[in-house]
Amino acid sequence: MRTFPSWIASAPAMALALASLWMTVAAALGGGLWPADEVTLSEAVATRNAAEASRLIALGADPNRATPVRPDFLIGRAVTVTPLEAAVWARDQYVMTVLLESGALPGPDEMRVLRCLNETQPDANVRATLQALSDAPWPVCDDVTLPGDSAQ
Amino acid sequence: MRLSRLRRPRTAAYTLAALLALAFADSVFRIPVQVSDSLDVIVESAKAPSATRLFIEASGGSDSTLRPMRYIQARGLLAVANTTGLSYNAVFRGAHAAIIMLLLLAFVACVRIDGWLDVAALAFCLTVLTGLHTFGAVTREAFPVNHYAEVALVSMVAFAVARRRPRWTSQALVLLLLAWCLLLIESAVLIWVVIVMCAALRMPGIRWRTAVVATLMLVAYAGGRQALEITSPGIGSRGSGWGGVYYSGDDLRDRFSANPLPLFAYNTAGGLLTVLFSEPRFGVYELLRPDRAEGPSPVVPINISASALVTTALVVYVVMLLRRRREGLRPDDPSVIVGVVVIAVSAGLCLTYIKDEIVSTAGTFYALAAFAPIRAMLGRATGGPTRLALLIAAYFLVAAPLWAFRTVGTHFELRRTAYYSRNDWAGLLPPGRRESWPSDPIALAITSRLKSEALQRRTISPRFLPRWGDRYWVE
Numbered sequence: 001m002r003t004f005p006s007w008i009a010s011a012p013a014m015a016l017a018l019a020s021l022w023m024t025v026a027a028a029l030g031g032g033l034w035p036a037d038e039v040t041l042s043e044a045v046a047t048r049n050a051a052e053a054s055r056l057i058a059l060g061a062d063p064n065r066a067t068p069v070r071p072d073f074l075i076g077r078a079v080t081v082t083p084l085e086a087a088v089w090a091r092d093q094y095v096m097t098v099l100l101e102s103g104a105l106p107g108p109d110e111m112r113v114l115r116c117l118n119e120t121q122p123d124a125n126v127r128a129t130l131q132a133l134s135d136a137p138w139p140v141c142d143d144v145t146l147p148g149d150s151a152q
Numbered sequence: 153m154r155l156s157r158l159r160r161p162r163t164a165a166y167t168l169a170a171l172l173a174l175a176f177a178d179s180v181f182r183i184p185v186q187v188s189d190s191l192d193v194i195v196e197s198a199k200a201p202s203a204t205r206l207f208i209e210a211s212g213g214s215d216s217t218l219r220p221m222r223y224i225q226a227r228g229l230l231a232v233a234n235t236t237g238l239s240y241n242a243v244f245r246g247a248h249a250a251i252i253m254l255l256l257l258a259f260v261a262c263v264r265i266d267g268w269l270d271v272a273a274l275a276f277c278l279t280v281l282t283g284l285h286t287f288g289a290v291t292r293e294a295f296p297v298n299h300y301a302e303v304a305l306v307s308m309v310a311f312a313v314a315r316r317r318p319r320w321t322s323q324a325l326v327l328l329l330l331a332w333c334l335l336l337i338e339s340a341v342l343i344w345v346v347i348v349m350c351a352a353l354r355m356p357g358i359r360w361r362t363a364v365v366a367t368l369m370l371v372a373y374a375g376g377r378q379a380l381e382i383t384s385p386g387i388g389s390r391g392s393g394w395g396g397v398y399y400s401g402d403d404l405r406d407r408f409s410a411n412p413l414p415l416f417a418y419n420t421a422g423g424l425l426t427v428l429f430s431e432p433r434f435g436v437y438e439l440l441r442p443d444r445a446e447g448p449s450p451v452v453p454i455n456i457s458a459s460a461l462v463t464t465a466l467v468v469y470v471v472m473l474l475r476r477r478r479e480g481l482r483p484d485d486p487s488v489i490v491g492v493v494v495i496a497v498s499a500g501l502c503l504t505y506i507k508d509e510i511v512s513t514a515g516t517f518y519a520l521a522a523f524a525p526i527r528a529m530l531g532r533a534t535g536g537p538t539r540l541a542l543l544i545a546a547y548f549l550v551a552a553p554l555w556a557f558r559t560v561g562t563h564f565e566l567r568r569t570a571y572y573s574r575n576d577w578a579g580l581l582p583p584g585r586r587e588s589w590p591s592d593p594i595a596l597a598i599t600s601r602l603k604s605e606a607l608q609r610r611t612i613s614p615r616f617l618p619r620w621g622d623r624y625w626v627e
Contacts, residue, residue, distance in 0.1 A: 004533035004541055006268065009526065009548040010275035012556030017168050017275075020175030023563075027178050034567050034617055036610035047615035049571070050578035055607045073615070094579065101582035 040067040045086040046074050050095040053083065054102060063104035066147075079148040082106075088114050088130070089147075091123035100133070108136065116141035162265045165274050166257065172278055172559075173256035177249035179566040180291050184606035185244050187576040190296035191602065194240070195595045197226040216385045218377050219299075221336040226296055240598075241605040244296045251298070252291055255305045255516070256281070261312035263523045264483050269534065273527035276552055277519050280462055283558030285430055285455070285627070286515025289508035291562065292569045299337035300512040306333050307346045307513050311490060311520070314350035314358040323362040330366055334373045338384075338501075342513045344370050345497050349490045353481065385504055387412055392505035393435025394418065396442055404505075415504070422506045423499030427514045428463045430455035433627055435506040449623045451561075458554035461547065462522050469525035484524035491521025561625030568626070570611040577606040 007014075019033075026032035037047075041061040044052040046069050057063050066082045074081070074089045081089065084104050087096035106114055111134050118127050119141050131138070185194070200206035206227060210220035226244075233243040259281060263274055281287060290301035306329040313322040326347065333340035344366050351363035388405030391398060394415070399407070408415040422432045431437055431452070438452045470492065473485055481489075498514035533544040580603050581589050581596075590596045614622075 004530060004535075005545070006272035006530050006534075008545055009530060009552050010272040012552045013168065013172070013275035013279045016279065016556050016559055017171035020171045023175045024178050032178075033175075033563065034612045037612050037616045039613075044613075047613040049575065049613045049615075051571075051574040051607055052610065052613070054578045055610070058607065094575075098578045098582070101584040103584065 040069070041065075042067040042069050042081050042083050042086040043073060045083045045092070045095050045099065046081075046090050048090055048092045048095055050092075050098045053095060054098060057099075057102045063099050063102055064106075075148050077148070081147045082110065084110070084114055085117060085147055088117045088123075088126055089121050091121055091126055093123070093125035093129055096126060096129055100129075106133065108134075111136065112139045112144050113146060115139055116144040117146055120146065161268055161271045165260050165263075165265045165271050168271070168275055169256045169260045169278060170253075172282060173253040175563065176256070176282065176291065176566075177253045179563050179570075180252050181245050181249040182609065182611060183245060183292070183294070183566065183570040184574050184577065184609045185241055185296055185602055186294055186573045187580065190244075190294055191599065193222060193226050194230065194244075194296055194602070195592075195598050197223045198230055198598055199592070199594050200227070203227055212380060215381065216383055216389060217338065218373075218380065218382050219336060221332055222295060222299065225336070229297070239605050240602055241609060244294070247297050248291075248294055248301065251301045251305055255290070255301060255308060258305060258308035258312055259516070259520065262308055262315065262487065262520055264315075269530045270527060273523055273530055276526050276548070276555065277523045279552070279555035279559045280522050281516060281519035282562055283458070283555045284427075284515045284519065285433065286427065286508055286512040286518075288562055288565050289512040289515075291566055293509065299333075300339060300509045303333050303337060303339050303342060304513045304516045306330070306340075307343050307494070308516060308520075310343055310346045310358070311350060311487070314347075314355035314486075316357045318357050318359055322357060323359065326358070327362065327365055327369065331369055334369065339498075339510060339513060341370065341501070342494055342498060345494055346490060349493050350486070353486045353489060355486055387415060387504050390505045390507070391434075392419065392507075393422075393432055393437070396437055396440030398434060398436050419502045419504065419506050420499050423502030423511055423514075424495065426506065426508070427495050427498070427511050427518050428459060428466075430459040432506065433508065438627060449627075451624055451627050454554060454624065455558065455627070458551065458558055461551040461554070462518075462526075465525040465529060465547075466518075466521055469528060482524075484527060487517075488521045488524045491517040495521075557624075561621075564617065564621045564625045567612055567617060568614055570609075571613055574606050574609060574611050577603045 023032045027035065039047065039049070039052060041053055041056045041063065044056060063083050066080045066085075068078055068080050069086060071077050074086065082104075083099050084096065084106055087099060111130070115130050115138055118130055185191070196210075197206060200209065200223070203224060206223050207220045210223040211218060229243050229247055230240070232238070233240050236243075238246075256278065259278065260274065263277070264270060265274065290298055290304055306326075309329065310326045313326055316322070326343075330340065330343045330347065333343055347358055347366045348363045350358040351360050387408050388401040391400045392404060393399070394404075394407075404415065419435065422435050426432055431439070466488070469488060473488060494517040495514045498511050501510055529544050529547065533541040581600060590599060
């Protein structure tokens, strides 16, 4: 009697089972399939990871300090931006609100930059939040230097 | 365990399922306790002065659902956390992860493993179980423990008990679990369907008197609902799809309350098709979506093809089973018959709206029903004509990788769920706006602790996941 290679039906599941073992063991050691990412505060914001931003702030990260953001997160090259700039750039009002409620406080210069950044990365919700933050009139952005300006 | 035992088919089958289950338990465990559907339940459970009072209050808390055990269960898990000193996340998410592990092991207990061809068929069917979108429904959400996963597990346990020699303790356990689940979620009626079907098919482990007691319990449950004036969710209680569009509950009510029959027929058919062909999802047929500018993403043809291959095998087996019905049932036939009935009844439960969770038990039985035709195909290929063997080989060369691919996709979706669930906590208890915090000290303490635990539970952001994953795995 001819033997059918039944492994054709089961091989993918067997491979998955071995991969599962690796995933579980490696996860316990901090690796595995798709482990948690290591990011700076601005990178957490740029990737819309409000929870990670909150965690980093709780651990002592300064929500007003500019930190590096890797290439392709916001633009094609690395930039150094404040968390609020990253939030406006990512057009994410939720993470922006989390930052503001966790101690981020933009001064007048930073506010101009944020509003002009919103002009280049338009988002109505972010704009409403920026308007509510300050009574100052919306700036003319021609002479405002934005982070990553040369690349835009 | 001695290494030689691994060479036994049954041990190998359980080892295989356990390994697959391990990774799913890990992926499920990574998801923090959710804000939606979970936080309020946990807080209410903790605030009640006693479990009895909680049961009474939860029983009268809604005019369309009777789910007091949701709260009793949450209270029990809180007690475990407080007694053991474990984190809330560890206990609640651990319970969900354990249920998923048990579900996969119970699946193995439901099939006949006598030789290596059985193991091969089981391996394939395990990927059908874990790759089908309904498995996502039992792993992603929690309320705070996924009730649909509990119903699917108990249904599997009932079938596994039915396959074995009768024991009054096993049957009593099944009845006890039925009672528990009926007061947990309405889908538990499917457990009753399994019990009655097993008895009707004269499976050894479930006696007729067990089916009668189960039926009396169901009647008592229905009577209890009537006495408490609890109605079934009507049109508009939740949004659902129609064709290529998802409508809100209000929209559905406006369109169909005058003449609901077309919606009922559409949803029942959709409830069947979503299990058999992975479409529609929540009542929406992806191929009919009017807002689709880029054409269908690959996930749709992948899912439909994978499901169509298994459904075709299942349909052929059912036709052959009907043709040889006078010969009596073969050992694997009951899983097909019970599976088909569960899928049909489950479609009926989708009368007013469709969601993956409602059909999740049907999805589990779909994978179980697939075992018999898959095993039969492997058997026919061995010793059958060469042309047939080649055809079957081609079938598995396409179907097996497709289902394995879908299984990896379930992990992908679980990572995304972990991220979104964790992110929801960031907006709660804002440090700069204490006036928005709950005034109740118990609610504040629990929310604060759960938020802290969720934030400590680091997850990957979708930005770091493979970008093509969205197109190939997320619908």
